[in-house]
Amino acid sequence: MKLATRIEKNTGWRLYLQTIIARAYPRLIGQQREKSWMFFDIFLPLLGVAAYVFVYRAIKAPEEYIGFVVVGGAMTAFWMNVLWSMSSQLYWEKEQGNLALYIMAPNSMTAILLGMALGGMLATLLRAAAIMLLGSWLFQVHYAVSSYLQLFAIFTLAMVALYGMGMMAASVYLLLSREAWHISNLAQEPIYLLSGFYFPVKSLNFWVALTASLIPLTLGLDAMRQLAFASGTSLGFLTVPVEIAALTVMSVIFLVGAKYLLAYMEKLAIQEGRLTESRR
Amino acid sequence: MKKILSIVFDPNLLRRWRSFRLATWLGWQIESNWTDPFLFGIYSIIKPLAGAAILVVMYSVITNGDFASPIFPYIYLGNAFYIYVGQVMTGISWAVIDDREHYKTIKYMYTAPIHFPSYLIGRGVARFIIATFSVFITILFGVLFLHIRIDFLQADWLLFLVSLLVGVNMLAMMGLILAGAMLLFAHHMWGLGDAVAGALYLFSGAIFPLDVLPAYLRPLGYLMPITYWLELLRRALIGNVAQAFPTLSSFSNLQLLGILVGLTLVFGVISKFSFRWCEAQAREKGLIDVVTNY
Amino acid sequence: MDFAIQTGDLSRIYKIRGGKKTEAKELVALHDVDLEVRPGELFGLLGPNGAGKTTLIKILTTLLSPSSGWAQVAGFDVTKEADKVRPRINMVSGGEASGYGLLTVRENLWMFAQFYGIPSAQANQRIKDLLKIVGMADRLNSKSSDLSTGLRQKMNIVRGFLTDPDVLFLDEPTLGLDVGASREVRRFIRQWVDDDPTRTILLTTHYMVEADELCDRVAIINQGRVLACDTPAALKKRLQSEAIFRLEVTPLNGFRVDQLETLPGVRKITHQLQDSSSVLEFILAQDDALASVVNQMTHNNIHILNLQKHEPTLEDVFVDLVGRSIEEVESETGDPD
Numbered sequence: 001m002k003l004a005t006r007i008e009k010n011t012g013w014r015l016y017l018q019t020i021i022a023r024a025y026p027r028l029i030g031q032q033r034e035k036s037w038m039f040f041d042i043f044l045p046l047l048g049v050a051a052y053v054f055v056y057r058a059i060k061a062p063e064e065y066i067g068f069v070v071v072g073g074a075m076t077a078f079w080m081n082v083l084w085s086m087s088s089q090l091y092w093e094k095e096q097g098n099l100a101l102y103i104m105a106p107n108s109m110t111a112i113l114l115g116m117a118l119g120g121m122l123a124t125l126l127r128a129a130a131i132m133l134l135g136s137w138l139f140q141v142h143y144a145v146s147s148y149l150q151l152f153a154i155f156t157l158a159m160v161a162l163y164g165m166g167m168m169a170a171s172v173y174l175l176l177s178r179e180a181w182h183i184s185n186l187a188q189e190p191i192y193l194l195s196g197f198y199f200p201v202k203s204l205n206f207w208v209a210l211t212a213s214l215i216p217l218t219l220g221l222d223a224m225r226q227l228a229f230a231s232g233t234s235l236g237f238l239t240v241p242v243e244i245a246a247l248t249v250m251s252v253i254f255l256v257g258a259k260y261l262l263a264y265m266e267k268l269a270i271q272e273g274r275l276t277e278s279r280r
Numbered sequence: 281m282k283k284i285l286s287i288v289f290d291p292n293l294l295r296r297w298r299s300f301r302l303a304t305w306l307g308w309q310i311e312s313n314w315t316d317p318f319l320f321g322i323y324s325i326i327k328p329l330a331g332a333a334i335l336v337v338m339y340s341v342i343t344n345g346d347f348a349s350p351i352f353p354y355i356y357l358g359n360a361f362y363i364y365v366g367q368v369m370t371g372i373s374w375a376v377i378d379d380r381e382h383y384k385t386i387k388y389m390y391t392a393p394i395h396f397p398s399y400l401i402g403r404g405v406a407r408f409i410i411a412t413f414s415v416f417i418t419i420l421f422g423v424l425f426l427h428i429r430i431d432f433l434q435a436d437w438l439l440f441l442v443s444l445l446v447g448v449n450m451l452a453m454m455g456l457i458l459a460g461a462m463l464l465f466a467h468h469m470w471g472l473g474d475a476v477a478g479a480l481y482l483f484s485g486a487i488f489p490l491d492v493l494p495a496y497l498r499p500l501g502y503l504m505p506i507t508y509w510l511e512l513l514r515r516a517l518i519g520n521v522a523q524a525f526p527t528l529s530s531f532s533n534l535q536l537l538g539i540l541v542g543l544t545l546v547f548g549v550i551s552k553f554s555f556r557w558c559e560a561q562a563r564e565k566g567l568i569d570v571v572t573n574y
Numbered sequence: 575m576d577f578a579i580q581t582g583d584l585s586r587i588y589k590i591r592g593g594k595k596t597e598a599k600e601l602v603a604l605h606d607v608d609l610e611v612r613p614g615e616l617f618g619l620l621g622p623n624g625a626g627k628t629t630l631i632k633i634l635t636t637l638l639s640p641s642s643g644w645a646q647v648a649g650f651d652v653t654k655e656a657d658k659v660r661p662r663i664n665m666v667s668g669g670e671a672s673g674y675g676l677l678t679v680r681e682n683l684w685m686f687a688q689f690y691g692i693p694s695a696q697a698n699q700r701i702k703d704l705l706k707i708v709g710m711a712d713r714l715n716s717k718s719s720d721l722s723t724g725l726r727q728k729m730n731i732v733r734g735f736l737t738d739p740d741v742l743f744l745d746e747p748t749l750g751l752d753v754g755a756s757r758e759v760r761r762f763i764r765q766w767v768d769d770d771p772t773r774t775i776l777l778t779t780h781y782m783v784e785a786d787e788l789c790d791r792v793a794i795i796n797q798g799r800v801l802a803c804d805t806p807a808a809l810k811k812r813l814q815s816e817a818i819f820r821l822e823v824t825p826l827n828g829f830r831v832d833q834l835e836t837l838p839g840v841r842k843i844t845h846q847l848q849d850s851s852s853v854l855e856f857i858l859a860q861d862d863a864l865a866s867v868v869n870q871m872t873h874n875n876i877h878i879l880n881l882q883k884h885e886p887t888l889e890d891v892f893v894d895l896v897g898r899s900i901e902e903v904e905s906e907t908g909d910p911d
Contacts, residue, residue: 026676029677036469045475051482055488057492059338062342096671106660273639
């Protein structure tokens with residue numbers, strides 16, 4: 001049988017889009033075929049968040065702090081997605097031999113990473129939504145949203161900046177071996193602490209909070225609390241307009257930075273022969 | 281004497297011991313050599329301290345730093361020892377995913393003449409050792425900087441050691457239950473150990489007394505052996521301060537220990553049967569050495 | 575485009591990290607490799623494990639930089655113009671475990687096709703056609719985690735051809751395949767190149783028969799150096815003036831084979847131990863030299879159990895160039911390819 005020769009292949013933005021969809025596909029389909037994650041990825045984290053709620057109840061915190069925990073707990077889903085579905089995923093892909101095939105193909109690494117993140121987004125959104133909705137209902141959280149538009153803008157900007165930062169971090173993983181998993185593991189609790197996932201980041205030292213603001217979720221969470229809770233403004237680190245501006249700048253810097261850092265790290269990994277090694 | 285020797289040198293027992301011993305060595309090789317010892321030490325310090333610091337800051341914000349209140353050592357020590365829960369359970373259950381999906385050696389381990397559950401438990405020992413270091417650092421930090429008062433002369437070290445030993449066995453049984461489940465799950469469930477530990481955080485009285493929970497949830501806490509284990513450890517180290525909370529105050533140390541041992545045995549039996557069932561299911565479906573990876 | 579693949583003084587040195595008590599050392603994987611592969615060629619790279627074949631492929635597929643020298647694929651430099659090289663190439667390795675276990679064969683292949691910009695409809699049709707060729711039409715919707723090693727490798731091979739590359743790199747592609755499947759795959763490889771003169775394949779193998787059967791030209795590589803490069807027929811013709819004999823003899827009982835190398839007309843000898851005998855292969859300048867060999871052995875109480883003369887094979891060419899058989903070289907080497 002002769003195969004038809006010379007296929008017309010897409011390039012440019014079409015190829016970019018095809019790559020995103022193709023890389024998101026395995027995760028989306030895998031989640032449909034093996035649904036155990038629904039219980040473990042949604043229900044169990046809700047219980048974990050509930051534990052922090054009861055700590056606040058045990059020490060008689062104002063009810064709004066319960067709301068902070070619920071919102072913070074929901075946002076951990078996005079941090080976990082960036083950390084495990086994007087950054088560390090490259091390490092696993094390297095181990096399996098897929099990374100070499102991705103690099104060798106004429107697609108863009110940013111498209112691959114976006115595809116990875118989007119593929120995990122279904123589970124992430126479900127997890128965040130479950131924690132928000134169920135947590136708010138179970139613990140009778142009352143919101144007083146002052147501006148839905150600003151809230152939406154903050155959330156979107158925080159996500160764009162966060163995923164840009166995730167892509168930058170992922171580029172470093174091109175060089176890493178087993179330490180990749182441990183670095184991702186290390187980046188959970190310290191980030192929850194420094195970014196104020198469960199308490200207003202203002203409680204930390206000013207300079208610590210300012211440094212922690214390099215992580216988009218710090219300012220994102222702080223602004224969301226200010227917009228969603230009555231006492232939020234008094235517990236805010238910076239004003240909402242300042243935080244929106246900062247997140248906008250961060251989005252641009254991280255996305256542009258991701259493009260250049262990915263290219264640089266890929267070049268470095270190719271020079272050092274790290275793309276295909278498996279130093280388990 | 282003959283009977284004792286025949287028990288000690290029982291081939292089955294020897295096989296289990298050999299499997300456990302080799303897996304302990306292997307687990308340590310895997311867990312410890314991914315970086316140099318200095319960075320390894322840093323990693324083992326930062327992670328648990330950050331986890332503790334979240335609670336410390338939460339507490340400090342609300343109570344204006346009232347570390348003298350008995351609730352603070354309750355929270356702090358409970359959280360410190362809870363490190364064992366996540367680490368041991370994850371260490372054992374993770375070995376299935378690691379061997380199956382990453383190293384792809386599970387088929388060789390499984391078909392070798394070893395006792396597979398003992399092998400998995402042995403793989404968790406490295407995490408136990410790392411957890412011990414983390415627990416020690418966390419408690420030391422609390423004693424030095426956060427006014428946790430542990431009188432080393434007054435502490436009941438015998439109770440502490442016995443409780444710790446029984447508790448670790450209990451955690452190993454729970455880890456084995458998860459490991460069995462992991463045989464049936466795809467790679468994306470690699471975080472199951474941590475997720476379950478996170479969920480049990482709620483029901484184990486680790487960071488707040490069970491009385492804080494709604495009444496309908498408290499029975500779950502009473503069914504959890506971790507609840508009694510943490511209470512015993514707290515009592516061993518800080519005595520009366522731990523007993524200031526009404527939840528388990530009507531139980532003596534011996535009663536708590538008895539309940540812990542009893543529940544450990546129950547979980548031991550559950551783990552044996554659940555692992556066997558999961559294993560049989562995995563064999564039937566050809567999942568023992570499947571590589572799902574995505 | 576004059577050449578599909580071209581390299582000049584191509585070298586690659588790996589730094590191997592030492593342990594706590596040993597220093598890092600350097601491993602020369604490739605040394606001054608010069609190659610020219612024309613479009614439409616099925617070019618073979620033949621050598622033992624650890625010869626540098628995979629390192630060369632990694633450089634040509636833009637996964638690894640050379641330490642010195644240069645390489646071009648499809649007319650573009652692999653280091654400076656990698657993004658122009660990549661749309662034109664693909665690679666299949668033996669024993670690879672790429673893809674995702676929970677996806678079906680079709681889904682895995684479709685996904686990789688998307689990375690090359692192939693429209694879905696075309697990709698799906700092509701997948702069906704290729705799977706039919708390799709005899710896997712009935713496994714289109716099987717999960718790849720359910721495939722045996724051989725079927726998995728066939729799926730990998732399909733992945734390589736799926737994107738219709740100008741230059742295809744096959745690194746030990748028949749590893750894991752049974753005899754029948756290997757034969758089918760080799761037939762398909764040959765046909766694929768013959769169907770379109772713009773297609774080129776670089777095939778690495780350590781199976782002499784595969785290189786002999788398939789390749790238009792073969793480069794023999796050992797320890798990072800290209801020792802010879804020509805058509806299989808021309809390479810074998812180098813030895814035709816010589817005579818190759820295979821002798822099965824009684825146990826040597828301490829007799830040193832290298833004593834025979836000093837006899838006139840004896841060019842090379844390789845020696846293999848078997849259960850109750852030894853097998854000696856001789857490359858002799860002419861047939862006459864055999865007599866003195868036999869005399870010497872008889873004088874030392876070594877008797878001939880079996881004697882065969884055979885036509886030179888690529889293995890003989892390799893022995894002639896390297897001084898040892900490919901198995902002997904592999905048993906000595908433990909370094910990565």
